[in-house]
Every structure is written in structure tokens, then in C-alpha cells.
Amino acid sequence: MESAGDAAEAASEPTESTGATRRALLKAAGASSMGGVLSALVAEGALAEEVEPGSADGRGGVFDASDGRPPATVFPESVASGDPTPSGVLLWTRIAADAYRTDEPLGVEVATDGTFEDVTYRGVVPAAAVDPADDYTVKADLDGGLESDRFYFYRFFYGGTTSRVGRCRTLPEPDASPDELRVAAVTCQEFSNGYYGAFAHVAQEDVDYIVHLGDAIYEYAAPDSEYEGRDVVLPSGKDVAHGLADFRYLHERYRSDEFYQRALERHTMIATWDDHEIVNNRWWEYDRDPERPASTSHPENGDREFMQRLFAEGIKAYWEFMPVRVNISAELTDYDPETSPAPQGDDLHESFRLYRSFAFGDLADLAMTDERLYRTDPPGEGQYESNAAPYRDPDMSDPPDAPDRTMLGDRQRGWFLDFLADSTATWTVWGNEVLTTALKTTNDGEESTYLNYDQWDGYQAERARIMEGAKDTENFVTLTGDLHSYVVAYLLDDYESPDGQEPAPLQGSPVGVEFMTPAITSANLSEIADPSGAGGFPAGTDETTVNQLAQSQNPHIEFFNSSQWGYSIVEFTREDATYVAYDVDKAEDSPCASRETLVAYRTPAGSDELVEVTGEENVDGRTNQQTGEAADVVDVQALFANRESDAAANTPGSFDFNEDARLDVVDVQKLFVEVDTS
Ligand SMILES: [Fe+2]
The missing domain is CATH 2.60.40.380 (Purple acid phosphatase-like, N-terminal)
Incomplete structure (x- = not known):
């Protein structure tokens, strides 16, 4: 790997296209405007x-x-x-x-x-x-x-x-005009909490890309998983990851899964991360205290240098294992737990840039943000056990609407607001880790309570600035992970009623819409709902009332379900954006794990409206056919001719059209039938 000095030289060269060697340099937006350290970073x-x-x-x-x-x-x-x-x-x-x-x-x-x-x-x-x-x-x-x-x-x-x-x-050229873009949205795949049948289905989906919204690993050990073969035992022997060896083991363990491998073999992934790639509910006080990366979930949280090392090592393992083209400095790529000094806050903030954007011709622009590396601590500064607390508790320090609270940090927020202002595509899409729209557990003006201040409800002033920035952006869609739930909601600039007292009806004009994709396997709210009132819900909340409560207290939420697991397909065309969410049985260790369409919503372009279309045949007909990419009779002939070749045998996930885990002539027949009838 190159040293930082080499990288700086490479970055200062105008264009490298010798044909013999290629190295992707950070494209203009980042490198040229940031100067300083970042200009020395290359992908x-x-x-x-x-x-x-x-x-x-x-x-x-x-x-x-x-x-x-x-x-x-x-x-x-x-x-x-x-x-x-x-x-x-x-x-x-x-x-x-x-x-x-x-x-x-x-x-x-x-x-x-x-x-x-x-x-x-x-x-x-x-x-x-x-x-x-x-x-x-x-x-x-x-x-x-x-x-x-x-x-x-x-x-x-x-x-x-x-x-x-x-x-x-590959992507279309920036000036191309594709008719459609289809992505599979995935998130939250705790290995020990179920099987990855959802990924086997994703592998068979006819999509252009996978968008991963974070929690591709969880930092936890799970030596006694209730799912056979899914134990997680960290090299350190600890309950949560303590360093590079643990993080590498976790990435290897998760990536050992055959269904996950099939999905990544079959589709190009665009990924961001969330908290669990390092530690639960993490933050880093970017401006207030650049020396302090933290998470109250980690037993070593009080040890500042330990946490700096933990973050550096989590970043290094993420960079090693994820197919992301990110800017990273030699300080991190060459980081050695035995010999390297602990990177300090500013050093590390300047050394790793995960946020970036993708243009799908003039059809869609996608920004992937990093909502963990630059965020301030949760509201209340540790006053509360859980993330949930009463809104405007008079005793709360640093309340959720305090103006300097940030999830993106100044620099990334500026970049993101520029992205929103500059996007001229039909759809402007935000790949976003945590729920953007408000999620109240009681909707009662100033007495309202919120479920979780780890999401955008804990960063309300910055959310308002983003919504302000998105107001003039036509067709703004947020794709979200994190909450292990299916959510379809309007994005608003204000979630309070005008007088701040009454339960709020839907306020004003929506700024956009939000589609949350469910967890692949991680514990959802129904799985962890505690009738005693722990976990942020009012006492008495149980599995059957979680979903009702979320919808009844949040008029901007059209659909809420936290009782299943799966993935979603989001399709963007010139006419509309459609979200089709699937429920896959995580208890079935099978590529044919049972799958049902849970819900589907559509937003017509130019409307900011949400229309439920569950069950309409033309919504998910294509995704239900497991056609793969092969689409004409030439492909059928090629599959027939090569069905016994090594190349075909090496990719059963790509050609196993009848999903019997074998590649044979039945797959050829299945493909032929689909081609013939499509
Ligand atoms: Fe998660």
C-alpha cells in the first residue's frame, strides 16, 4: 500500500489514465475544496x-x-x-x-x-x-x-x-437518461439473531445495485445463539469488540455466510455504516471535544485513548472488508495495534471520509452520509438510561433541539446541503442510517415523548436545516436503516402543532418521503418490547401495540411495522418511485426461506404523496420473477452450453434459477420459460 506521501503526489496529478495502472482519485468535490489533509487522501x-x-x-x-x-x-x-x-x-x-x-x-x-x-x-x-x-x-x-x-x-x-x-x-454517464433504477435496500444483519434467507432472495432480485444502510456487523459476542451455527465468539474473549482482531473476526464471520456471499457476488454494493461497525450508539464530539469518541455501551468508555484506538481499528477493519472507495490516510491503512500511536480526534476525523455521492444519469442522485463519525453526544449528556426522554424536560441539559447539536458535523453538512441544492436529477435520494422523520411515543405538544434520541429526533435543529435545504429539491426520497422496522413516512419541516400543545396533525407541505428498510435479522421492536415500560415505550406496550402506537402518535407516518424482517426493493422511474418491502422468515436457514410482500408504496414524481399499492400486480411482478440478469434466448443457449463449466459451477447463486442449490438443465428450462413469457 502507498504511503501518504505517494498518495499526495498521486492526488496532485491532473488525471491518471495510462491504461497500464489505474488509481481512482477522489473526484473534484472533495479533494479540491477541502485542501489540507484531505487533499492528500486517495481512494x-x-x-x-x-x-x-x-x-x-x-x-x-x-x-x-x-x-x-x-x-x-x-x-x-x-x-x-x-x-x-x-x-x-x-x-x-x-x-x-x-x-x-x-x-x-x-x-x-x-x-x-x-x-x-x-x-x-x-x-x-x-x-x-x-x-x-x-x-x-x-x-x-x-x-x-x-x-x-x-x-x-x-x-x-x-x-x-x-x-x-x-x-x-457500472454507472450510467452523468448526461445519460436511464429509464429506471432499481436497488435492493438492506441493513442490520446481526449474524447470531437469524439466518440470511433475505440475502439469498436479494441475490435473485433483478436490481442494479444493493444499497447497504449500515450495521453490516454487530460488535457483540454471542456464544450461545439460539440459531444453530450462528455463534459468535470474539478472539478477545470479551462480550463486545475490543480491537482490530475482534473486528476482523466479525467481518470474516459475517461474510462466511453463503447467502450473503451470493448477494454480494451478484450485485454491486453502495454502502455506508451505522454504529455497530464499531460500537452501539457511538458518537464523536466533532467540534465540542475532538478528543472524545464515545459510547456508553462500551465497558472501556471512560478510557479516552482506548476509545480512540477502538475507533481507529474499527475503521481499518471496515475499510479492509467493505467494497467502498473511500478517502483514507496512511495513518489508518498502515495502522498497527502493536506499534502505532493512538490516532487523536482531529487526525482521525480528517483521515477517513465515508460520505460520498453517486449520479445515475439524470434520473437519480444518491448521497450516502456518515452519521456517526462527526456526531455530538445524545441529548441530556448521559442523564438518561435509555435514548428516550421527555421532550423539553426542564431538567434536561443539551436538549434535542439545541442549535449546535449535529449528526453530520459542519463540513459534511455543508457538502450535503450543496448536494441537495445542486441536484437536478428527477429523484434526489438520501442514503441515511437513522430515522429522519419524528417518532413520538406520545404526541402531546410540549409534553410529547420520543422513542429514540439516537436518531434524528435527537438532532432536531440540524434536521430542520436539512429539510430547509431540501424544500426546493424536487422529489426528495430518504432511504433509511437502523430501526429494524418498516417505515413509510412523510418528511416534514415541522412536527409540532402550531400552538405546540395539541396533538399535531400533518403539518404543512411534505418536504419529501422516507422509506425505511427492515432489518435482515436484528432484533426488532416487537422482539424487544418490554411491557414494563423499558426501551422507550409506555408501560404496557407489547408486541401487538408497538405498531399501532407508532402510527397513532405520528400522523406523518403512513405505515409502521416492527414485527418482521427482510429487505426492500426501491424502483425509480420518470413517473414514480416505488418501495416494495418483503418479509422473509429469518428462522429458515434456506435460500428458499419463505418470503411475502409485506407492503408497497408509491410516490408519483412531482407529488410528494404516498399511495399504498400493496398487492397491485404491476408493482412487484418483476421482483417476484427470479429472472436474474439473463434476459434473452442467447443467454439461455449460453447457460445450456456452459452449465457444466467451472465458471458456472462456481456461481450457483447466479444461475440457480429454480433455487434448488444445484445448477443443472432444470435451471436452463426455468430460464427459458421466463425469457419466453416475459
Ligand atoms: Fe441495527
């Missing part, structure tokens, strides 16, 4: 030296696949792709420690077809870039190497073994 992908497709044999056998070991023995977490650009995508894999050899380079091959007859790119990642210091993780950044707006297939070669085949997708 740190491994260099892949491109070689002519026909000259593979001249590369010392890098593209040799003769050894025939099962892919998982060399690539235990398989492959993944992320952060598309109009000319590329970031490809990810990890080499097993016992397959690693110091002088072994890694080959990357990209083709337009899943059988690799039409190879369009071959690159070699130098041996030195496969680094034990990064836990053998590798990112090959193909930005600049591929064509826009299309799917590709890719695989890695290492030591004579080929990885499973992944499929990735």
Missing part, C-alpha cells in the same frame, strides 16, 4: 496492471487455473464489488492466510459474459499489494477501465485457483 484501491487479454500466458501463469482447489479454500469470503463509477467499479476479495505466498500476484479478469468468452479486461495486482497487514484483503479499482451503464462478470486468480464469479455494474 485506496490496489493497483492492477492491465495486461492484454491475449497475453495472459506471458504473465508467469497468473491466469492459470489448473490447480483446481475449491474457490473457498483460497477466497474464503468469495468476491464483492462496490462503488460504481461511469467507467468502472471496485472489486474486492480476500486471500486465505494459509493460501498466501509472499511472491504471488493476484489476477483479475473481467468479461461481458458469465462464461468469460468475451474477456474485456485482465489486470495483475502485484504480490506486495496482497498484504497480511491488511488481513489479506485486496481491492482492485477498475475506475477508468470499463464502459458505462452495463453489467460485467469478474473473477480473481491466485496460485492456480480461480475465485467464484461475481457480477458487477
Whole structure:
């Protein structure tokens, strides 16, 4: 990996497009306007030296696949792709420690077809870039190497073994006018709390990308999971992650899941994080006290240096394992728990920039924000056991509407407000970790109570500034994770009644709409509702009343359910945006875990209205067909011809159209029928 000095030199070069090596530099918005430290940061992908497709044999056998070991023995977490650009995508894999050899380079091959007859790119990642210091993780950044707006297939070669085949997708050109964008929204996947059948379904969805809204790991140990095979035992032996070894173990454990692997093999992911990638309900007092990263959930919370190290190590593991093209400094990429000093607050804030945006032609702009690294502490400064507290409790210090409370920090907020002001796409979309709209447990003017000040209800002044910024943004949609619930709601600029006393009816004109995607597996409110009144709900609240209460006390919430698990598909067209949310049985350890459509809502462009469309055939007909990407008879023929090839066998998740965990002629028939009738 490069040093910071190398990175700074690279960043100051105008454009790097030698064709031989490519390194994605941070695009203009960030690097040029921020100056200082950030200008020295690059998106740190491994260099892949491109070689002519026909000259593979001249590369010392890098593209040799003769050894025939099962892919998982060399690539235990398989492959993944992320952060598309109009000319590329970031490809990810990890080499097993016992397959690693110091002088072994890694080959990357990209083709337009899943059988690799039409190879369009071959690159070699130098041996030195496969680094034990990064836990053998590798990112090959193909930005600049591929064509826009299309799917590709890719695989890695290492030591004579080929990885499973992944499929990735580039972005349309900024001036393109695509007709539609379909994403699978996912979040909150506590490994020990259920099986990932939802991911097996996501793998089969006909979507362009996955949008991950955070909590891709949980920091907790779970030595006695009630779900067989889902125990989590941290290397430290502690109850929660205490450092780099624990974080790496968690990422490896979660990514060992076959259904999760299938989803990431099949779709390019755009991810942000939430709290659990480091520690529950974390914050960092960006401006008030830059030395203090914190979480009252961690037993070492009082030890400032320990927490600084914990955050640095959580960030490093996240950067190693997630296919994200982020700005990160050498201080973090080279961080070694044994020898590195604990990064100080400002150093770390300036060293990792996860927030970024994506343009899907002129159809949609998507901003992914970071709502953890720069946020101030919860309201009440530790006065309250839970996140919930009475609104405007006269004894509350630092109340939720205090003007200097922030979730984004000054710099990111400025960037985000600029994004909102500048977006001219049909849809302006916010990939947002925690619930934006208000969620009261009692709606009673100044006596109102809120469920959870860890979400935007605890940061009301900043929320109001964002809503003000979004007022002139046409068709503003927020995609949200975190609460382990299905929520469909209006975004308002004011959640209080005019006199502040009466239960508030829907106020004024909506600024936009919010779609929350449910947890894949993590405990939802019904699972944790406590009739004793703990957890923020009034005493007596039980599983059956949670959903009713949320809707009855919040007139801006159209739909609320915290009793199921699953994922959602969000489709943007010129006419409308449609959210279809699925309920998948997390107790079934099967790629065919039962799945039902729980609810569907649609927002017509230009309306800011929410229309329930659950059950309308044209809403989810396409997602119910598990067509995969193959779409015409040529694909059927190709599948028939190659159904026994290694490439096909290596990606059963991609071609197993009848979902029987085998690739055979029945899958060909199934695909043929679907093509024929579509
Ligand atoms: Fe979560």
C-alpha cells in the first residue's frame, strides 16, 4: 500500500489514465475544496496492471487455473464489488492466510459474459499489494477501465485457483437518461439473531445495485445463539469488540455466510455504516471535544485513548472488508495495534471520509452520509438510561433541539446541503442510517415523548436545516436503516402543532418521503418490547401495540411495522418511485426461506404523496420473477452450453434459477420459460 506521501503526489496529478495502472482519485468535490489533509487522501484501491487479454500466458501463469482447489479454500469470503463509477467499479476479495505466498500476484479478469468468452479486461495486482497487514484483503479499482451503464462478470486468480464469479455494474454517464433504477435496500444483519434467507432472495432480485444502510456487523459476542451455527465468539474473549482482531473476526464471520456471499457476488454494493461497525450508539464530539469518541455501551468508555484506538481499528477493519472507495490516510491503512500511536480526534476525523455521492444519469442522485463519525453526544449528556426522554424536560441539559447539536458535523453538512441544492436529477435520494422523520411515543405538544434520541429526533435543529435545504429539491426520497422496522413516512419541516400543545396533525407541505428498510435479522421492536415500560415505550406496550402506537402518535407516518424482517426493493422511474418491502422468515436457514410482500408504496414524481399499492400486480411482478440478469434466448443457449463449466459451477447463486442449490438443465428450462413469457 502507498504511503501518504505517494498518495499526495498521486492526488496532485491532473488525471491518471495510462491504461497500464489505474488509481481512482477522489473526484473534484472533495479533494479540491477541502485542501489540507484531505487533499492528500486517495481512494485506496490496489493497483492492477492491465495486461492484454491475449497475453495472459506471458504473465508467469497468473491466469492459470489448473490447480483446481475449491474457490473457498483460497477466497474464503468469495468476491464483492462496490462503488460504481461511469467507467468502472471496485472489486474486492480476500486471500486465505494459509493460501498466501509472499511472491504471488493476484489476477483479475473481467468479461461481458458469465462464461468469460468475451474477456474485456485482465489486470495483475502485484504480490506486495496482497498484504497480511491488511488481513489479506485486496481491492482492485477498475475506475477508468470499463464502459458505462452495463453489467460485467469478474473473477480473481491466485496460485492456480480461480475465485467464484461475481457480477458487477457500472454507472450510467452523468448526461445519460436511464429509464429506471432499481436497488435492493438492506441493513442490520446481526449474524447470531437469524439466518440470511433475505440475502439469498436479494441475490435473485433483478436490481442494479444493493444499497447497504449500515450495521453490516454487530460488535457483540454471542456464544450461545439460539440459531444453530450462528455463534459468535470474539478472539478477545470479551462480550463486545475490543480491537482490530475482534473486528476482523466479525467481518470474516459475517461474510462466511453463503447467502450473503451470493448477494454480494451478484450485485454491486453502495454502502455506508451505522454504529455497530464499531460500537452501539457511538458518537464523536466533532467540534465540542475532538478528543472524545464515545459510547456508553462500551465497558472501556471512560478510557479516552482506548476509545480512540477502538475507533481507529474499527475503521481499518471496515475499510479492509467493505467494497467502498473511500478517502483514507496512511495513518489508518498502515495502522498497527502493536506499534502505532493512538490516532487523536482531529487526525482521525480528517483521515477517513465515508460520505460520498453517486449520479445515475439524470434520473437519480444518491448521497450516502456518515452519521456517526462527526456526531455530538445524545441529548441530556448521559442523564438518561435509555435514548428516550421527555421532550423539553426542564431538567434536561443539551436538549434535542439545541442549535449546535449535529449528526453530520459542519463540513459534511455543508457538502450535503450543496448536494441537495445542486441536484437536478428527477429523484434526489438520501442514503441515511437513522430515522429522519419524528417518532413520538406520545404526541402531546410540549409534553410529547420520543422513542429514540439516537436518531434524528435527537438532532432536531440540524434536521430542520436539512429539510430547509431540501424544500426546493424536487422529489426528495430518504432511504433509511437502523430501526429494524418498516417505515413509510412523510418528511416534514415541522412536527409540532402550531400552538405546540395539541396533538399535531400533518403539518404543512411534505418536504419529501422516507422509506425505511427492515432489518435482515436484528432484533426488532416487537422482539424487544418490554411491557414494563423499558426501551422507550409506555408501560404496557407489547408486541401487538408497538405498531399501532407508532402510527397513532405520528400522523406523518403512513405505515409502521416492527414485527418482521427482510429487505426492500426501491424502483425509480420518470413517473414514480416505488418501495416494495418483503418479509422473509429469518428462522429458515434456506435460500428458499419463505418470503411475502409485506407492503408497497408509491410516490408519483412531482407529488410528494404516498399511495399504498400493496398487492397491485404491476408493482412487484418483476421482483417476484427470479429472472436474474439473463434476459434473452442467447443467454439461455449460453447457460445450456456452459452449465457444466467451472465458471458456472462456481456461481450457483447466479444461475440457480429454480433455487434448488444445484445448477443443472432444470435451471436452463426455468430460464427459458421466463425469457419466453416475459
Ligand atoms: Fe441495527
